[in-house]
Amino acid sequence: MRIIGNIEHPDLKITVFKMDNRVSVKFENTLYEQTYKLGMDERTGSMEGVTRLVDPGFIDHVSSLFRQMHQARISAFGRAFPAGQDATFEEII
Numbered sequence: 013m014r015i016i017g018n019i020e021h022p023d024l025k026i027t028v029f030k031m032d033n034r035v036s037v038k039f040e041n042t043l044y045e046q047t048y049k050l051g052m053d054e055r056t057g058s059m060e061g062v063t064r065l066v067d068p069g070f071i072d073h074v075s076s077l078f079r080q081m082h083q084a085r086i087s088a089f090g091r092a093f094p095a096g097q098d099a100t101f102e103e104i105i
Contacts, residue, residue, distance in 0.1 A: 017059040044081045
């Protein structure tokens with residue numbers, strides 16, 4: 013797998029990879045990442061094509077999913093470690 017380019021964005025790191033007959037677009041923010049695997053054809057086989065695909069609407073949807081991922085994480089922590097349950101630390105002498 014090799015990096016064929018990056019798409020500039022103020023809040024996300026967007027990297028485009030190429031491997032065999034597939035192109036992948038990876039979106040990263042501080043805590044989470046999403047990867048979209050695309051078949052490679054005349055539309056997605058170039059950086060120009062991938063850049064056209066990753067339009068503002070696509071990025072808005074990705075950002076919405078990041079917010080959902082964050083909410084899922086917060087909910088899971090709340091269930092696993094309810095408020096008022098103090099963390100225990102080993103005693104250091």
